Amino acid sequence: MITGAAIVVLYHPDAQVLDNIKSYLHWAEALFAIDNSEIQNTAFASSVRTLGPKLQYVWLGKNIGFAAALNQGMDMAHAGGYYWVLTMDQDSRFPKGGIEELAASEVLTDYCTVGICAPLQLTMGIAYDRTRYYERLLTVMTSGNLLNTEAYRKVGRFRDDFFIDMVDHEYCLRLNNHGYSVIRNNHAFLHHSLGMQERTWMGAVTTHHSPVRRYYQTRNRLQLIREWWKQFPAFSIDQLLVLCKEALKILCFEREKAAKLKNMAKGAMAFLRGQTGAISGQGSMTNPVRILLVVFEPRFSGQGRAVCDIVENAGNGFRFDLICQKSNSGLRERLQGRVDSVLAVPISKTLNFSLWKAWRWAKPLRSGCMHLHGFEGLVWGSALSALLRLPLIHTPHTIDMKNQALFRLFRMAWKILAQRVRMTVLVSNTDRQTLISRGICTARNCLTIYLGVRKPDTKGDCLRVVPPIPRIIHVGQLSYQKAPELLVKAANRLREKKFKFQIEFIGNGPLRGALESDVNTMGLENHITFSGHVTNVHEKLTTATVEVITSRWEGLPFSLVDAMRYGVPVIASRVNGVLDLVEDRVSGYLFKSGDLDGLVANLEEVLQNPEKAAKIGRAGRDRIQGLFDMEDMAENHRKLYRSIACSTEA
Known part of the structure; x- marks a missing residue:
């Protein structure tokens, strides 16, 4: 051998x-x-x-x-x-x-x-x-x-x-x-x-190659026929027949018929002109690429922060326009002066009249592609991209939702609408593998781009301070998804066991009133405070004993990444993108989502053994070293935008 x-x-x-x-x-x-x-x-x-x-x-x-x-x-x-x-x-x-x-x-x-x-x-x-x-x-x-x-x-x-x-x-x-x-x-x-082979009801085998691949196949096949027809005439005749059969199969059985047949015609014209190499424009672009951003989230949170990071770090080669929810004033304020134009409309989970308004507003912009942020806006966003005839990039940020009955319908719709999406961008590899296993995406049209965060200042706020009383923090919206009520119940258990601690909820949300009422009812006012929206989260991380994430589902939360960046031990529910970073008892602590006993056990372990918790916090910081670099995130998006815009041009 x-x-x-x-x-x-x-x-x-x-x-x-x-x-x-x-x-x-x-x-x-x-x-x-x-x-x-x-x-x-x-x-x-x-x-x-x-x-x-x-x-x-x-x-x-x-x-x-x-x-x-x-x-x-x-x-x-x-x-x-x-x-x-x-x-x-x-x-x-x-x-x-x-x-x-x-x-x-x-x-x-x-x-x-x-x-x-x-x-x-x-x-x-x-x-x-x-x-x-x-x-x-x-x-x-x-x-x-x-x-x-x-x-x-x-x-x-x-x-x-x-x-x-x-x-x-x-x-x-x-x-x-x-x-x-x-x-x-x-x-x-x-x-x-x-390709994506499929045997049709007539017995024909289709590959479902992309429109761009059809360009290269046609051009190069014709080139081979011209160069080798004298030495290999049978091969040349066979390749001509293959070309005709492929066009017929596209017409009868494949998706994106018009785009594929159009690119086959362009490939034939390129052959006649003697053009070879990559499609014109596939390299770097001299003119700025115009990107239409559509953001579904109703209030400024993780999605908005990710969008702002993309816009602020993309560089001079890109121009952005924004469509967002009327209620998301925080996003509009943050991006004021950084995007060319903004349209605020009520974006729905299905279709509504604002879709027509958005189409009329966006049509003159001549964008190169559209980047949709948010899982629940997929139907609305896909319809808009179809009306504008723009290639669609979709970043769902999370792949679950509160209403499970509606979620099942969304999963069915997603499989259909995913065919319109040129590239699905996930913020965690766990979510990427889930979508592939569900048959929603293929490995070729979805990729992972981790969030970008700025490195801590090692001369200042990165220096950890040990508080006299253990400080437990929860950073995030006070909403159903984040399940903050679980931490309130855990606090009641810890008080009954005579532990000393302080809990601070950082962030606002629809559940804040109910949580404050529960805290008063349980008599936990001396243990729990609500800070609302703050601008110095990183300062608070330097004095935190542990951060707790109790979410029912997540994409990959900024709060987790930020805490691990600062070496803060994290206790997190075992969901979605959390598993990309946290290995139980190695780089953090995990518990089953909704498991109060598991959360309390982890909190007790951290409070009883702070030295071990600090060691795990340092291991978590080492675990994410180099994964969430802001420039890497920006460069990955720059390359994605250029590749999608160039292939559209071709």
Whole structure:
């Protein structure tokens, strides 16, 4: 069995990609993971580096194209002196024993004539003959192939002017033209996902590739036909038929018919003009990109803070317009002078007359894309983006809601409306995996961008002060979602057990009156205070013994991130994005949402053992080091906006 190096080209990878890599990592002497994503998934990058020293992860910071990324990996393999290189897509994985079967292929001993040894890809629509152990083919797809590096040196590099699509077929044709053979081992299997494959009721297999991919497929396929029709006439005729079949399948079975057929026509025109490389405008843009922000939240809170951070740190290359709730005066005041124009209307969970008003107001703006913030505004926002014909970016911030009956309807609607969303941005990896598992999003059209927070001033307010009486703080809206009443009940239990403590609720909300009444009824006035909205939260964190988060659901709360930044121990309910950061008894304390006994037990542990709690607080600070950098958050949004606006232009 031969050994060698492996290359995997990544694009917005998720946790599933790690499992795919593990299916062949044990075989490779070295693995080069080339990340083509414009926005780095920092959690994935941290996880992939734990797979061992023979894996080298390279994030390019921009999408240079599949071919160029492959060439970069091949350069690294050539520098290492490897004779055979395994090329992989991120969506491909070998079953148990698959890579060993491929590497043991007898044809690999013929190093002078075999250019590629490929596995049998278990993909819809792929024909094969199991009675033949080895089968010589004209072309194969890239993933799972063992490439002869000497043949690569002789026939030349992958054509990076193709950018993506048909790169593998073009390389195989050159191999054949130089006398090298392309062999498939029909007993070495590879699980591979080609687009979003679906078998229609008529038996046809559709891939549901994006409109931009249809541009490249058409342009590059026609280019191959023109260059190779004399040497390979049968291949050229077959590719013409494939082009016609794909157009017919789009027309009959696929979504976004108009956009895909239009891009196929643009690809054909680009071929006639001799245009190659990335779509014009896919690089940096000289003119400012105009972004239409739509924010659902009725009062200024975490969503608004995230939006303000994006606007304030995006830089000069962007201009923003804002549509927000009439009731959210705090957001309008914070962004005054930072956005070009503002429209305040009653945004609903369904459709209302304000949608027409928003369309008439936004139509002349000529925005590049629309960024919707808020889970419950998806129906309204999707309708507006459709009326404006704008690509939609959606940041839900949280993926749950109070009314469970309505939530079930929203989940059904979300699966349908998600097809209109170009990219779903989650603030936690836990929520991202949940959406993928629910079938609402795919790994390719959702990504995680962590919140941005400013680093503490290590010369001043970062210095922790130990208060004479333990201080417990709760930062957040006093609303049903945050479940602050649970902490009031816990306070009553602690008083009964003769603990000394002070609790401060920071923030306002609809439940404040009821909570103050409960505090008076229980006689807890000497233990609990309500500060309302304050501007010096960071100062209060320096004197806090512990912060408590009792939420029923969360995205990834700013209050949690802020507390951990300052080394404050946190006690949090085991929900959503909290799990991205808090490991029980390691970087914080967890309890089941709504579990009063669990909350009280954690509070008692912190109050009885403050040294251990302080140690856990420091571990929490180390845990989030580098994850919530403000500039990283801003740069990720800048790249996302540019990529969406440019692909729309194309």
